Amino acid sequence: MSALETVLEAGGPAVERLMDRVERRMEAVTAGYGAALARYSRETIHAGGKRLRPLLVCLSAGVPPPESDGLVQAAVAVELVHAATLVHDDVLDGSALRRGRPTVVASGGRKMATATGDLLFARAFAELARGRSPASVTVLSRASSELALGELMQRADAFDGAIQVERYLQRCRLKTAVLFRAACELGALAGGIPSTSLAPFGEQIGLAFQILDDVLDVSGPPERTGKPRGADLLDGTITLPLIEARNRDPELAALEVGLVRSERDAGTVCDRIAATGALDAVKERALALVADAKSSLPALPERQRAALELVANGVVERYA
């Protein structure tokens, strides 16, 4: 049984029922806007994904969570923002594959993908507005702004060999961790828990998630990640495995990332990064963040604490 299946079991039938409602609602949202959108946004929404963020929303509200419309709306809103950013990221990266399937930009073109992302984004706020909680809108709009800033930062730093750890972590926080944080805050709000109390937990597991994602980009294998190794290198994105490997291998330190142009070249550089032992060091760093996340949890009912700790483990599990 995977860690996330264990979470679902630990959360009990209320969590399963809520997650079913989240799926059905996302289905309805993406079906309701005409054929073109239905096709592209449904492809995005339904191309799997672990629903980690909706699960965090539910468990942050309590275990068992309240089976309220507001909680479903918050979970759907977070996943829609996530989907919107994936669609726009793929436009920016020109990515052909995500989760082993063609991206919206690959199948519908840049224009369709940009508009689809905009629509998913707008629907997220429409969904959240149904819950009539201004505090929730504040949380999600803040996170959305930070996601866009993270994207801007990634573009600004592309191919910049001088990027160091602190700047990398700041970017990961903006482009990934803030949405995990928002998921926890939205759940807490719906559960009547102070919204900031779970924010550090969300942010730290989000950071760990991104760091491990960056490890996976180097380690592959493609059959598992659904994309070729070294996609970050080809995109000019300087990640922690490369930064760490450069401290260990002078030839990598001298590498001009802009000169890595083919998938084959990228694969060679990935092998070289792996050979330095940097990947293990980076994984250690992510595991330490997961441990920090767990110890940041406030006093919570035992079942809720256990379920959130299982989610934290789930973030790590895919790299075990």
Next chain:
Amino acid sequence: MSALETVLEAGGPAVERLMDRVERRMEAVTAGYGAALARYSRETIHAGGKRLRPLLVCLSAGVPPPESDGLVQAAVAVELVHAATLVHDDVLDGSALRRGRPTVVASGGRKMATATGDLLFARAFAELARGRSPASVTVLSRASSELALGELMQRADAFDGAIQVERYLQRCRLKTAVLFRAACELGALAGGIPSTSLAPFGEQIGLAFQILDDVLDVSGPPERTGKPRGADLLDGTITLPLIEARNRDPELAALEVGLVRSERDAGTVCDRIAATGALDAVKERALALVADAKSSLPALPERQRAALELVANGVVERYA
């Protein structure tokens, strides 16, 4: 004195003070997110623009309008959504100029422009959330969804010579009129007026605005519009002037829009459209919509009615 200056005068000092606060707040919003964003979003926000939508928000709340933070936030939110859509539209169209100045996509590239649009969009909802009015978030998220649908529709219909008037009007409603409608609804909400009562007014002047914009694309002159004539043709966007001209000129009816590829060709087709007399017919249609908009207004205090009618005139004025 322009019609919009007349509106400001008719609205009295409260409207001027509110519009000043809107400007200052937009300045603060765009300055607060780092150098790259500050540059690009400020260029977008401050490249002029008539601030027609914020003005509609203010006047829809009453004349004189209540000088509340909520009204300023709503006005800023609408203008930020407008700015976000302009930035993304320019990415989609690959436009080099807007209002006679380089677009974000031209000066910063596609990636920067996509992320900038996302950020402006997120900031719009963050701004509206400060007002703590769930009804307002509902109005703006609905309009934002429709704007994205309008964009999708424009892409789906591009270069399709079979597009007829009804489909064209539906697209104009989605891509433009819904934000004018939202401006009126948000203002009404802030002023304690039933939000739907001003919606038809907003929607009809928005439609007229878009139709006249499409006339201007054909008639130019470029010195006035800040872009070459026939940009819509080059982009494959079938507009009412072309639809109307095709009913009058068999050669235009036979024209493959996809074959119009240079600015020079586009200018020639524009001349031909103008020669059919279609532009006057289209302008008449827009004027009729403005008249409908005025007569759709509910019972309102005289000063408010007069000010809203002046805005409706302002929409038409730039084509006088």
